[in-house]
Amino acid sequence: MVNFEYFEATSLEGLPQLLGNNRNENVVMAGGTDLLDLLKERILQPKRVINIKKIQELHGIQNGRGLDIGALTILSDIAKHPAIRKSYTVLAQAAGSIANAQLRNMGTIGGNLCQRPRCWYFRGREYVCLKKDGSKCYAAEGINKYHAIFGGSPCFIVHPSDSAPALMALGATLEIYGPNGRRAMPLKDFFQLPEDNLMFENRLAANEIITRIRIPEPEPGTRSLYIKFKEKDSMDFAISSVAAVLQIQGNRVRKADIVLGGVAPIPWRAKAAEAELQGKELSDAVIEKAAAAAVSDAEPLDHNAYKVMLTRNLVKDALLRLRSA
Numbered sequence: 187m188v189n190f191e192y193f194e195a196t197s198l199e200g201l202p203q204l205l206g207n208n209r210n211e212n213v214v215m216a217g218g219t220d221l222l223d224l225l226k227e228r229i230l231q232p233k234r235v236i237n238i239k240k241i242q243e244l245h246g247i248q249n250g251r252g253l254d255i256g257a258l259t260i261l262s263d264i265a266k267h268p269a270i271r272k273s274y275t276v277l278a279q280a281a282g283s284i285a286n287a288q289l290r291n292m293g294t295i296g297g298n299l300c301q302r303p304r305c306w307y308f309r310g311r312e313y314v315c316l317k318k319d320g321s322k323c324y325a326a327e328g329i330n331k332y333h334a335i336f337g338g339s340p341c342f343i344v345h346p347s348d349s350a351p352a353l354m355a356l357g358a359t360l361e362i363y364g365p366n367g368r369r370a371m372p373l374k375d376f377f378q379l380p381e382d383n384l385m386f387e388n389r390l391a392a393n394e395i396i397t398r399i400r401i402p403e404p405e406p407g408t409r410s411l412y413i414k415f416k417e418k419d420s421m422d423f424a425i426s427s428v429a430a431v432l433q434i435q436g437n438r439v440r441k442a443d444i445v446l447g448g449v450a451p452i453p454w455r456a457k458a459a460e461a462e463l464q465g466k467e468l469s470d471a472v473i474e475k476a477a478a479a480a481v482s483d484a485e486p487l488d489h490n491a492y493k494v495m496l497t498r499n500l501v502k503d504a505l506l507r508l509r510s511a
């Protein structure tokens with residue numbers, strides 16, 4: 187670890203000035219479960235680390251007409267919250283699927299959305315890849331078993347967050363604090379593909395932080411679930427995951443939100459699958475068609491074609507389970 191200045195912020199006031207205009211020089215720390223790894227491995231070498239854990243207004247969950255979650259809320263509180271388990275099931279399941287109990291007790295929801303990719307070339311100090319201002323993506327021709335099957339080029343990272351697909355499927359909006367005060371940004375606009383920005387996976391400015399996450403109240407007839415496929419049963423990142431939120435009226439799907447995790451540099455909305463479900467009854471044939479549509483534009487690399495069939499089957503499984511929920 188390279189020496190850095192350590193600062194504990196106790197309020198939002200002055201934070202944008204402390205963060206300044208260089209995202210790599212001044213970084214915020216929440217639970218530190220990802221950030222400290224990056225510092226120890228020298229992937230990040232900031233001049234200043236600003237611990238935000240003492241900013242009280244960033245803690246806590248409010249449940250009224252919709253859900254309002256402070257960015258510092260720990261994942262275990264989200265996973266076990268009775269109202270989230272009941273009405274925002276996909277989010278409780280996604281939060282509960284992350285890492286292990288110890289990490290869920292430290293890791294925050296804001297940090298989960300902003301964590302950096304786990305690509306072994308990005309995390310490996312010896313590889314100066316595109317994300318480190320190098321000239322090539324080692325995954326494109328290297329060991330790309332865990333890499334992107336959608337939206338990859340020119341860098342084939344996958345977004346590792348489990349909460350992000352769930353929050354996106356629920357239509358969440360972020361409250362962001364910066365030099366001009368607070369602003370709202372739909373989560374669907376927060377992430378960016380490598381083709382738009384190679385260095386950073388989201389559109390936060392250097393002097394901004396996420397303060398709260400807001401989720402609209404689900405419409406009547408809404409059912410949701412999160413399915414995560416991982417290699418290790420104990421704790422692992424998603425090889426592929428599905429966050430599915432369906433609003434069912436009568437026997438028909440009034441609205442479908444399906445977002446895939448672990449398969450693209452950003453949480454990947456399965457638009458073609460959503461379109462297949464719109465206005466239809468959840469028959470076996472419709473479910474088969476939607477699952478096939480979810481992966482119809484996949485572009486696998488040399489070692490990850492297995493993710494295409496896996497993801498198709500996860501979508502099918504999610505829809506079958508929601509049909510009988």
Ligand SMILES: Cc1cc2nc3c(=O)[nH]c(=O)nc-3n(C[C@H](O)[C@H](O)[C@H](O)COP(=O)(O)OP(=O)(O)OC[C@H]3O[C@@H](n4cnc5c(N)ncnc54)[C@H](O)[C@@H]3O)c2cc1C
Nearest residue numbers: 216217218219220221285293294296297298300347348396
């Ligand atoms: C062994 C292991 C297993 C893991 N398994 C999983 C898993 O299965 N699924 C999964 O999704 N994640 C997993 N993680 C990743 C990580 O632990 C979690 O994502 C955790 O939620 C990160 O939260 P944190 O508060 O510790 O973030 P930190 O480490 O404090 O920060 C992570 C990043 O977010 C930024 N940040 C933090 N808070 C804010 C904010 N409010 N506004 C702006 N930027 C912010 C930091 O600057 C940093 O870049 C795992 C990590 C480890 C070490």
